Each structure stands twice: as structure tokens, then as C-alpha cells.
Amino acid sequence: MPPTSIELSTLGHRIRHQRVTHGYTLDELGERIGVAGSQLSLIENGKREPKLSLLQAIAQVTGVEVADLLSSEPPNRRAALEIELERAQSSSVFRQLGITPVKITKGMTDDTIEAVLGLHRELQRREREAIATPEEARRANTDLRLRMRAHDNYLPDIEKLAEKQLKSAGHVSGALTHRTVSIMAEQLGFELIYVSDLPHSARSVTDLENGRIYLPPASIPGGHGLRSMALQAMAHRLLGHKPPTDYADFLAQRLEINYYAACCLMPETASVAFLQQAKKDRNLAVEDFRDAFGVTHEAAGMRMTNLLTVHTGIPLHFLRVDGSGSISRVYENDDLPVPMDVTGSVEGQIVCRRFLARSAFEEQNRTTEHYQYTDTPSGTFWCSTQTGTTSAGEFSITVGVPFDDARWFRGRETQKRAVSRCPDEACCRRPASDVAERWGGKAWPSARVHMQMFSPLPRGAFPGVDDNEVYDFLDRHAAG
Structure with a gap:
């Protein structure tokens, strides 16, 4: 050269x-x-x-x-x-x-x-x-999603790294404990410290100088979240990350640390054994997978996207949809027809009203999974959906597969069926002609303004993080 x-x-x-x-x-x-x-x-x-x-x-x-x-x-x-x-x-x-x-x-x-x-x-x-314009951010996110789709959402090197770190910390089976996570941190030279004054713009802060990882108070609900945040912070060091050079780099790093945390909370060897046995029993279910490892429903659904295709040959899709029908997280390698804009971006698009990911919000019983077959222009898909609520509002988590693979899942006997013709707007976006004729020109709704329309894309090497706030926080605690 x-x-x-x-x-x-x-x-x-x-x-x-x-x-x-x-x-x-x-x-x-x-x-x-x-x-x-x-x-x-x-x-x-x-x-x-x-x-x-x-x-x-x-x-x-x-x-x-x-x-x-x-x-x-x-x-x-x-x-x-x-x-x-x-x-x-x-x-x-x-x-x-x-x-x-x-x-x-x-x-x-x-x-x-x-x-x-x-x-x-x-x-x-x-x-x-000025890391990226909103359009550049959408394109970067789309490129990353397509690259992961090409690899069936599976990163073998990170899988192996997680298993190695778990073994070194003495974790054998069962749910990963906070104690084991602390041991993993200690082996990397870090102490986990729970504080109530974290900067508002950061989920956690790592003090590289003094070997400390600061996390929210341990008493807050959701132990999975705390374990995951600690593992993500450690992953930056284990994966050799440098400050991101652009928005695409930032997104790739975020994906990798989330993936590492998922591998630790639901180790590949144990997870694959669980899924293979469930498939053999024709009883695959996100809720069982979730409960076996003590994680959230969303984490279990996403972990299925990492492992099911590679280890059992089952293509699938995953959707997280908010109460308004907007897709906030998506993965598919089964050709489910999902809405997308001209850049190929799916996040932020409105999912079909006929999809269970959206119609599940109308169900009275929100404590269990709901099941449905949906006929689409790309074929028939079976899915399971669980709804939930956060301070930001309602959301649903959906995992689904093509019709032929429904035979491996619990809930395949459901009689609920829907027909979706999206992206044809006549499916669920365009009013019926008689309704449009009756109300056309006679209604004037006051639109709700989505404030994110006016929000600039987060700036800085770590987008959205206030450096002044972080450095003031570190000064306070380094002196303590």
C-alpha cells in the first residue's frame, strides 16, 4: 500500500x-x-x-x-x-x-x-x-436495520464474548443476578454505584478515571433495567468503543451494547436449549421465554429475533407500537409488509389498523398475550401481542411468523383472523366513500401538534447528552 x-x-x-x-x-x-x-x-x-x-x-x-x-x-x-x-x-x-x-x-x-x-x-x-440531519439519521437507522436483517439479527462474536464473561463471573444458569453483574463489573475494574442525582440527559455515567459506573437508585422498579444498563456501560469497554464519529457510528454502538446486555441476561446456550425444547413441544411462547430468564416481554421478544432464525430456521417479525399506532421498534426477516417512507425508514410509520399490534389496544384483558392470523398481500402471518403502559403512554409488543411456522407456537389454535391490504390506502387509511361523502367539508378537527416536529436532532459526540451536566456530576462524586 x-x-x-x-x-x-x-x-x-x-x-x-x-x-x-x-x-x-x-x-x-x-x-x-x-x-x-x-x-x-x-x-x-x-x-x-x-x-x-x-x-x-x-x-x-x-x-x-x-x-x-x-x-x-x-x-x-x-x-x-x-x-x-x-x-x-x-x-x-x-x-x-x-x-x-x-x-x-x-x-x-x-x-x-x-x-x-x-x-x-x-x-x-x-x-x-451536528452529527446528522433527521433524514440522515433515518437513513443511518435503516441501513443498520437492513445490515442486521442480512445476518438474521445475529452477532456471533458478541454472543461468544458474553458467554465468556458470564463464565468468568461464575454464572451457570437461571436469571442473572445483580450480584453477578457487580462481579462482572469488578473484573473489568469498575464499581457499580447507585445515585439519585444522575444527569437528566444520561441513563448512566461511566467514570473511566476512577473506575465507577453510576446508575439510578437500586430501589426503582424493574431490576432488569438496572442490570441491562450496567451491562451496556461495561459493553462499551469490552467492545473497544471510541467516541462515535457520526450518527451511524452512534447507532451501531448502541445496537452492540444492547445486544451484549441481551446476551448476558439471556445467554445463547441456555436460551437456545429452551427455545429448541419449546419448539419440540410445539409450545413456543414469548411469555414463557420471558419468565424463564426474568426479563421484560420486549427483551424476550427481541432475543427471539437474535436466535430463532439462526438456530431453528424460523423467520419472524417483531414490532413495538405505541398507542397511536406508530412503530417505534421493528425487525422482520419474514417479509411482513410493514409501512415505510421513501428513504426505507419504518420507525415512526403508522401500522395497519388490522394488525393485532394496533387492534390489541381495544382488548379488555391486557394481562395476557393475544393471538391472530392476518392475511396480507405478502401472505398470511400469525402473531402474538402483549400490551403495556409506561409514563409515555400505551405500547404493544408483537412477535409473529409466517402461517406455516405458527405450528410451533402456543396460541396457533386461535380463531381470530383479519385481512390487511396495506399499503393500499383503501384498507384502513382512506374513509369509506359513503362516510367521506357524508362528512366531507363539514368537519374541522383541531390537530394535536407533535412537538418532536420542532425538536432539533440531539447534538454532541454522545447525542442528546449535556456535557456540562455530566462533568458537574462527575466533579461532585469524584470529590466524595
């Missing part, structure tokens, strides 16, 4: 440093090594790659090793400043501005270069803050 322009620039600076240190002009050193001074100038300016024989000649004349000339370290502060400025002016962020780069000359002072570099650093910082 040919060296980059920055590598050639560093090499040129190191050659020039040796030449000047020994008091040679370009022509004098050129004469001693057998090249014209003009050719040597091109090499020192990073415009030409020297042959190894020429480097050996320069090293011999200046009394250094070839390895010293090839070092990636700038020879002095001035060279470091010039190289950093060259790198900044070759970045895509700067080139997009259409501004002529500053020409570095001998007469330019170090302070001048520092000032120009300060502007470039601020430009880069602002670019990192």
Missing part, C-alpha cells in the same frame, strides 16, 4: 530536520547522496516518495538509522504543527468550504499556525456536534 500524503510529509520533515541539523543546504546534501537539490526538495515537501536506496544514503550521510527517518513521529514541534495543519486542510470538512488552503512558509510564525489550527479544531468540533 503506498504511503499517504501525511506519511510522506512526516518523512520529508524528518529528512529536512537531519539536513538542517548537520548544516547542509539542499544542493550540498543532494551532491553527497547523488540527487539534484530540486529532487530532494520535492521529497522534503512530501511531494515525492524516495526509494529505499536513497533513504539509506541519507541515513549514512547524517549518521542515523533508516528507521529513524521512517518514524511516524514529527521531529519537532514546528514540524508537528505544519503536519497537523496539512492534515486539517486536506479534510473533507475544510474542502467542502471551497476556501484556498493557507500556504505554509518559513516566515510563518508558530503562533500564526496555532491560530489557524485553532479555527480548524473549532470547525471540526462543530461538525461533530
Whole structure:
């Protein structure tokens, strides 16, 4: 692989440093090594790659090793400043501005270069803050979903890593305890600390300097959530994550830490054994899978998307839908026809009224799973849906499979059936002609404004996190 322009620039600076240190002009050193001074100038300016024989000649004349000339370290502060400025002016962020780069000359002072570099650093910082437009965020999320679909939502390396960490902490079977999670943290050099003053913009905060992971109070409802948050915080370290460079990187990291936490809470070996036995008994059920590992219904449903296709050959779909019918989380590799916009994004789209994911909100009994067969333009699907409520409102969790695979699931005997013709708007979006004729032009509803329409996309290296709030929090606790 040919060296980059920055590598050639560093090499040129190191050659020039040796030449000047020994008091040679370009022509004098050129004469001693057998090249014209003009050719040597091109090499020192990073415009030409020297042959190894020429480097050996320069090293011999200046009394250094070839390895010293090839070092990636700038020879002095001035060279470091010039190289950093060259790198900044070759970045895509700067080139997009259409501004002529500053020409570095001998007469330019170090302070001048520092000032120009300060502007470039601020430009880069602002670019990192504005991580993505809403459209870019949707596209990044869609690309990630499609990549995971191509792998059946299965990440074997993270599965193996989780099993290794669990084994090291002594976890054998059953629900993962808070104590075991604490042991896993200790083995990574972290202490779990539960505090009531976490920054509002952060679910947890990791103090890398002092080896602490701060979490919400242990007394809050939902032990699964606390275990999961701690595992996610550890996953950043285990997976070698760096501060995200763009919104796509941020989303990929979030997916990986969620995946790692799920692997720990529902380990692959035990989970697959459970699912395979349930399939053999023709009694697969999200609620049984959930209860066996002490997790939420949503976590169990999502874990099925990781394991069922790879280990049992069953394609499936998963939907989390809010009370208004909007999809907030989705996965499918069974060709369920889900609504999407022109970018291919599904999240935020309104699901068909005929889908159980939406009609389940009308059920009186909300404590059990509901089942339904749905005929669609892509075939017939069976599904199981559970509804719930949070402070943000109602939601439903749906896991479903193509008709032929319903035979492995509990609830397959349901007689409930619906027909969906979406995305044809005549299915459930367009009013019936007689109703439209009766009320057309005679109604004026006052629309509810969705405030997220006016909310900017979260900014910062960690989108939505208030750095001031986080650093103030760390200062308070580091002093304690």
C-alpha cells in the first residue's frame, strides 16, 4: 500500500530536520547522496516518495538509522504543527468550504499556525456536534436495520464474548443476578454505584478515571433495567468503543451494547436449549421465554429475533407500537409488509389498523398475550401481542411468523383472523366513500401538534447528552 500524503510529509520533515541539523543546504546534501537539490526538495515537501536506496544514503550521510527517518513521529514541534495543519486542510470538512488552503512558509510564525489550527479544531468540533440531519439519521437507522436483517439479527462474536464473561463471573444458569453483574463489573475494574442525582440527559455515567459506573437508585422498579444498563456501560469497554464519529457510528454502538446486555441476561446456550425444547413441544411462547430468564416481554421478544432464525430456521417479525399506532421498534426477516417512507425508514410509520399490534389496544384483558392470523398481500402471518403502559403512554409488543411456522407456537389454535391490504390506502387509511361523502367539508378537527416536529436532532459526540451536566456530576462524586 503506498504511503499517504501525511506519511510522506512526516518523512520529508524528518529528512529536512537531519539536513538542517548537520548544516547542509539542499544542493550540498543532494551532491553527497547523488540527487539534484530540486529532487530532494520535492521529497522534503512530501511531494515525492524516495526509494529505499536513497533513504539509506541519507541515513549514512547524517549518521542515523533508516528507521529513524521512517518514524511516524514529527521531529519537532514546528514540524508537528505544519503536519497537523496539512492534515486539517486536506479534510473533507475544510474542502467542502471551497476556501484556498493557507500556504505554509518559513516566515510563518508558530503562533500564526496555532491560530489557524485553532479555527480548524473549532470547525471540526462543530461538525461533530451536528452529527446528522433527521433524514440522515433515518437513513443511518435503516441501513443498520437492513445490515442486521442480512445476518438474521445475529452477532456471533458478541454472543461468544458474553458467554465468556458470564463464565468468568461464575454464572451457570437461571436469571442473572445483580450480584453477578457487580462481579462482572469488578473484573473489568469498575464499581457499580447507585445515585439519585444522575444527569437528566444520561441513563448512566461511566467514570473511566476512577473506575465507577453510576446508575439510578437500586430501589426503582424493574431490576432488569438496572442490570441491562450496567451491562451496556461495561459493553462499551469490552467492545473497544471510541467516541462515535457520526450518527451511524452512534447507532451501531448502541445496537452492540444492547445486544451484549441481551446476551448476558439471556445467554445463547441456555436460551437456545429452551427455545429448541419449546419448539419440540410445539409450545413456543414469548411469555414463557420471558419468565424463564426474568426479563421484560420486549427483551424476550427481541432475543427471539437474535436466535430463532439462526438456530431453528424460523423467520419472524417483531414490532413495538405505541398507542397511536406508530412503530417505534421493528425487525422482520419474514417479509411482513410493514409501512415505510421513501428513504426505507419504518420507525415512526403508522401500522395497519388490522394488525393485532394496533387492534390489541381495544382488548379488555391486557394481562395476557393475544393471538391472530392476518392475511396480507405478502401472505398470511400469525402473531402474538402483549400490551403495556409506561409514563409515555400505551405500547404493544408483537412477535409473529409466517402461517406455516405458527405450528410451533402456543396460541396457533386461535380463531381470530383479519385481512390487511396495506399499503393500499383503501384498507384502513382512506374513509369509506359513503362516510367521506357524508362528512366531507363539514368537519374541522383541531390537530394535536407533535412537538418532536420542532425538536432539533440531539447534538454532541454522545447525542442528546449535556456535557456540562455530566462533568458537574462527575466533579461532585469524584470529590466524595
